[in-house]
Amino acid sequence: xxxxxxxxxxxxxxxxxxxVRAVVRKAIFHELDVYGVYxxxxxxxxxxxxxxxxxxxxxxxxxxxTILYSARSMDFKTDKGQKIAIEQMKKFGIEGLIVIGGDxxxxxxxxxxxxxxxxxxxxxxxxxxxxxxxYTIGFDTALNTIVDAVDKIRDTATSHERTYVIxxxxxxxxxxxxxxxxxxxxxxxxxxEKQESxxxxxxxxxxxxxxxxxxxxxxxxxxxGSGMDYGKRIEEETKMDTRVTVLGHIQRGGSxxxxxxxxxxxxxxxxxxxxxxxxxxxMVGIQNNVVVSHDFSEILDKKHExxxxxxxxxxxLSI
Ligand code: ATP
Numbered sequence: 001x002x003x004x005x006x007x008x009x010x011x012x013x014x015x016x017x018x019x020v021r022a023v024v025r026k027a028i029f030h031e032l033d034v035y036g037v038y039x040x041x042x043x044x045x046x047x048x049x050x051x052x053x054x055x056x057x058x059x060x061x062x063x064x065x066t067i068l069y070s071a072r073s074m075d076f077k078t079d080k081g082q083k084i085a086i087e088q089m090k091k092f093g094i095e096g097l098i099v100i101g102g103d104x105x106x107x108x109x110x111x112x113x114x115x116x117x118x119x120x121x122x123x124x125x126x127x128x129x130x131x132x133x134x135y136t137i138g139f140d141t142a143l144n145t146i147v148d149a150v151d152k153i154r155d156t157a158t159s160h161e162r163t164y165v166i167x168x169x170x171x172x173x174x175x176x177x178x179x180x181x182x183x184x185x186x187x188x189x190x191x192x193e194k195q196e197s198x199x200x201x202x203x204x205x206x207x208x209x210x211x212x213x214x215x216x217x218x219x220x221x222x223x224x225g226s227g228m229d230y231g232k233r234i235e236e237e238t239k240m241d242t243r244v245t246v247l248g249h250i251q252r253g254g255s256x257x258x259x260x261x262x263x264x265x266x267x268x269x270x271x272x273x274x275x276x277x278x279x280x281x282x283m284v285g286i287q288n289n290v291v292v293s294h295d296f297s298e299i300l301d302k303k304h305e306x307x308x309x310x311x312x313x314x315x316x317l318s319i
Contacts, residue, residue, distance in 0.1 A: 003033040004275055005049065005094040008066040009040035009101035009108070012252060013124045013138025015260035016066040019100050021057035022268025023122075028054055030276060035094055039069045040101070041076035041108055047088045061261055064141075064253045070101070076108055086117050096275040098268070100124040100137075103300060106283055110296040118280020120271040121296065124264075126252060129173035131302040132294040133285025137267065140259040142169065142251045143179050149247055150184040150217060157215035160241065163205060165218045165234060167227025167246040174306050176251070177221035182314045187216045189314050190230070192223035193306045196315075202237050204318070209240065216240075266291050 006023045008016050020036070027034040036056065038048040060067055075081040089097065096118045099109040102125040109119035123130045126142035146168050157164050170176040174191025181189030187208060188201045205216050218234070220227050231244035256264070263286060270284045270291045282293040 001032065001095045001275055001278065003035065003093050004096045004098065004272070005035045005037050005089060005092070006052075006068070006098045006100070007037035007040055007044060008068045008070045008124065009099055009105035010070060010072065011102060011125060012066050012070050013126045013136070014064040014141035014252070014254055015137040015256035015264040016100055016124045017060040017063050018256055018261045018264035019122050019124060019137055019268040020066065020068055021061055022265040023098050023272055024052045024057045025054065026269040026272040030272065032272070032276070035092055036068050037097075040071040040073065040105070041081075041085065042071040042073040043069070044085045044088060045073070045076060045081055047091065049088065049092050049094075062255050064255055082108075082111050082115060086112065086115060089117065096120070096280060098122060098271045098275065100268075102127070103130055106296055107300060110281065110300065113281040113296070118275060118278070120274050120280060121283035122267050122271050123283060123285060126169060126176065127171045127173050128175040129171055129304045130283070130285075130299060131304050132283060132287075132292070132299045134287050135263060137260055137264045138256070139175065140263075141254060141257045142176060143183070144257055145251050145254055146176060146180040146247060147183045149245075149250070150180060150186075150219070153245055154184070154215060154217060157217065161214050163216040163218070163234060163238070163240045163242040165220055165227050165231040165242065165244045167220050167222055167244070169247070169251045170221045170223060172223040173304055174221045174223065177219045178306055178310055178314065181219045182310060182317070184217060184219065185318065186219045186314070187318050188218045189311070190218065190220040190224050191306065191311075192221060194308070194311055198233065198237075202234070205234070205238050205240065
């Protein structure tokens with residue numbers, strides 16, 4: 001393989017730039033040409049493609065977002081859209097593509113591979129919701145953003161003796177909420193994978209009140225539903241002064257953590273290695289600190305699972 005392409009797709013995540021940098025530098029190190037595709041699969045179909053040089057990825061390792069931009073494309077989901085995308089890559093002489101994104105993006109990459117165009121997936125999403133990797137690029141940074149925000153909320157919660165419901169991202173996955181719950185010492189963690197009954201959450205809050213607790217923090221994953229509604233129910237039931245904070249897109253931005261930069265560099269480089277070996281149709285990941293890869297079919301047919309031991313621990317430490 002002499003010429004490869006790289007794109008970012010789906011929701012952006014801190015560390016995507018570090019992954020793009022790793023792909024470009026590793027490819028050039030091995031004397032490959034590398035092309036950046038702008039605006040994800042949408043840009044791929046439009047031929048929004050430019051040659052990358054060593055300097056194209058200078059000064060981006062520390063930046064959030066993605067210099068290649070990201071988009072969601074309905075047209076690319078069609079057979080016709082995928083054929084157009086392959087035609088564009090042929091026009092530029094690109095022989096393999098690295099797709100940095102989430103599971104939706106990998107379905108697209110899988111389709112291209114099935115049509116004879118080798119693609120490698122690199123997991124970039126704050127949600128940590130992809131099987132076959134212990135961590136996705138962006139998760140650690142988003143977790144640290146949440147931890148910092150909840151620490152600040154805790155200060156004011158104590159001053160005013162309030163209960164706070166804090167809604168965090170994660171799509172259908174509870175990882176961000178669970179990890180933040182443990183890291184912030186939350187009273188309860190409400191996640192899609194394990195529903196704690198409303199009665200039990202209320203009972204815990206009341207026990208805390210009797211014990212003289214000055215504040216209570218409940219972290220709720222967005223996959224459960226509205227934090228606002230949950231907060232209202234809590235206030236009605238407990239009569240405690242309850243406030244709700246929806247952290248929102250602040251969780252998607254910011255400079256990537258050291259861990260995310262290292263992860264992105266390792267996974268981006270591995271993706272290039274695979275394409276150079278003529279391998280496509282796989283996602284790279286990290287398991288037990290070893291860089292691995294799995295066939296797309298193994299990833300996309302499975303459901304991501306949370307660590308139930310951590311959930312139990314969170315409950316035990318918040319009695
Ligand atoms: P995140 O979960 O972080 O938002 P994602 O990669 O799952 O990231 P999606 O919006 O699901 O985000 O997918 C990104 C793009 O991938 C879509 O806009 C679409 O172009 C393409 N895609 C998604 N699903 C498919 C599919 N089944 N077949 C072909 N292409 C797909």
